[in-house]
Amino acid sequence: HMTPFLHLSNKLAERGHRISFLLPNKAIQQLQHFNHYPNLITFHSLTIPHVDGLPIGTETASDIPLSLNDLLSIAFDRTRPQFEETVNTTRPDFVFYDSAHWIPEVTKQLGIKTINYNVVCAASIAIALVPARNVVKGRLMSEAELAELPVGYPSSNIVLHGKEWNALTFISFPFGENITFYDRITTAIKGCDAIAIRTCSEIEGNMCDYIGNQYGKPVFLTGPVLPEPAEEKLDEKWEDCLSGFEQGSVLFCAFGSQYILEKDQFQELVLGFELSGLPFLIALKPPMGVSTIEQALPEGFEERVKGRGVVWGGWVQQPLILAHKSVGCFVNHCGFGSMWESLMSNCQIVLIPHLGDQILNTRIMAGELKVAVEVEREENGWFTKESVCQAIKSVMDKDSEVGALVKKNHEKWSEKLVTPGLMSGYIDKFVENMKELVR
Numbered sequence: 139h140m141t142p143f144l145h146l147s148n149k150l151a152e153r154g155h156r157i158s159f160l161l162p163n164k165a166i167q168q169l170q171h172f173n174h175y176p177n178l179i180t181f182h183s184l185t186i187p188h189v190d191g192l193p194i195g196t197e198t199a200s201d202i203p204l205s206l207n208d209l210l211s212i213a214f215d216r217t218r219p220q221f222e223e224t225v226n227t228t229r230p231d232f233v234f235y236d237s238a239h240w241i242p243e244v245t246k247q248l249g250i251k252t253i254n255y256n257v258v259c260a261a262s263i264a265i266a267l268v269p270a271r272n273v274v275k276g277r278l279m280s281e282a283e284l285a286e287l288p289v290g291y292p293s294s295n296i297v298l299h300g301k302e303w304n305a306l307t308f309i310s311f312p313f314g315e316n317i318t319f320y321d322r323i324t325t326a327i328k329g330c331d332a333i334a335i336r337t338c339s340e341i342e343g344n345m346c347d348y349i350g351n352q353y354g355k356p357v358f359l360t361g362p363v364l365p366e367p368a369e370e371k372l373d374e375k376w377e378d379c380l381s382g383f384e385q386g387s388v389l390f391c392a393f394g395s396q397y398i399l400e401k402d403q404f405q406e407l408v409l410g411f412e413l414s415g416l417p418f419l420i421a422l423k424p425p426m427g428v429s430t431i432e433q434a435l436p437e438g439f440e441e442r443v444k445g446r447g448v449v450w451g452g453w454v455q456q457p458l459i460l461a462h463k464s465v466g467c468f469v470n471h472c473g474f475g476s477m478w479e480s481l482m483s484n485c486q487i488v489l490i491p492h493l494g495d496q497i498l499n500t501r502i503m504a505g506e507l508k509v510a511v512e513v514e515r516e517e518n519g520w521f522t523k524e525s526v527c528q529a530i531k532s533v534m535d536k537d538s539e540v541g542a543l544v545k546k547n548h549e550k551w552s553e554k555l556v557t558p559g560l561m562s563g564y565i566d567k568f569v570e571n572m573k574e575l576v577r
């Protein structure tokens with residue numbers, strides 16, 4: 139979530155505002171090059187205290203599996219004294235935060251306004267994290283309980299189906315000391331002066347209105363806040379690897395910063411790419427239980443795809459790869475950042491969502507906007523190499539009707555989103571809204 143907070147900071151700095159950005163050391167190193175206004179955006183290093191059960195040196199969610207996020211929240215809450223010290227010395231007009239539910243307690247005493255900035259789709263807040271949602275504490279909620287939509291939820295399409303509802307069980311789990319995820323986020327939102335959401339009314343207007351009514355708070359939209367085109371160049375290694383292929387022929391796959399596949403699913407995925415017969419670059423973390431990609435690849439795979447396929451176990455420059463002329467299809471998890479990046483790219487889009495918000499993003503992309511296809515899963519929730527291959531082929535085959543339809547809709551939406559002034563208009567209005575809040 140730190141990346142989209144920094145993208146917004148850049149837009150605010152572009153308009154002359156100063157920002158103090160608190161984040162752990164490792165994240166400072168990773169995000170440094172996204173800071174386009176180092177004279178106005180100052181990074182303040184946060185020391186993340188150790189909590190038993192977390193690997194030594196854990197600083198961010200990308201260092202750990204999802205199951206340890208609860209402990210990371212405890213560590214995160216223990217940074218409160220560091221936050222208090224910084225806010226006392228810097229005395230900003232506003233504090234932006236998302237899940238640090240205790241921030242309004244600190245800022246209210248100092249007369250500082252707070253903005254609860256949500257960088258996931260509005261639908262995921264509206265469906266799971268509003269006062270109207272029934273949440274049972276102290277036990278696992280059933281699929282039927284989770285499937286009960288909050289009263290007034292504004293869509294019957296942007297919903298989960300069957301077992302997918304279980305992706306929301308986490309809302310009633312502990313997420314920090316003596317607090318559930320649901321209580322944490324709803325407390326964080328109830329305490330703010332205004333809710334901000336990284337979305338646009340063209341796509342999620344109804345969801346945003348619903349959230350505003352539920353909390354009785356103003357809702358400010360920032361639009362998708364896409365980063366400026368990167369000044370850095372694509373690493374030579376990838377430039378060389380990609381440029382040898384025909385325009386628009388390469389499949390690129392990445393699943394964001396958190397998603398770690400089971401080994402069997404990892405193998406089905408790469409075998410699906412092999413089956414497609416197309417060139418590919420897959421950048422994923424090694425799956426559960428193994429430490430390197432090589433240990434995880436199916437037998438004989440590397441030999442068979444030599445010269446046309448690479449599976450890489452580290453971070454790559456996703457926006458630059460998506461912009462490469464040889465890349466024609468982006469297979470991704472539909473994390474909110476990747477959703478916008480894929481929408482703004484020229485690539486065909488294939489989605490394999492995992493977490494609840496990613497499934498809702500997928501419903502928007504594949505169901506409402508019809509700009510993408512989703513990989514089908516079996517009854518048990520798993521996908522097969524055949525389903526991966528079939529989804530890829532459905533958008534990449536030259537004579538596919540589905541491929542032509544999603545391409546046409548995708549072009550229509552990306553044209554709409556790049557309409558001159560649309561994105562900057564969102565930020566200008568957002569700044570105006572903030573000014574009104576302190577007037």
Ligand SMILES: O=c1ccn([C@@H]2O[C@H](COP(=O)(O)OP(=O)(O)O[C@H]3OC[C@@H](O)[C@H](O)[C@H]3O)[C@@H](O)[C@H]2O)c(=O)[nH]1
Nearest residue numbers: 392394395396421453454455456457473474475476493
């Ligand atoms: O190798 C990579 C992978 C990812 N990235 C970048 O990292 C960002 C990933 O962000 P996403 O929102 O897509 O995905 P994450 O999984 O990291 O996000 C997390 O927060 C947003 C939620 O919607 C997701 O459910 C949650 O997992 C993108 O900006 C992408 O360009 C890289 O630059 N290189």
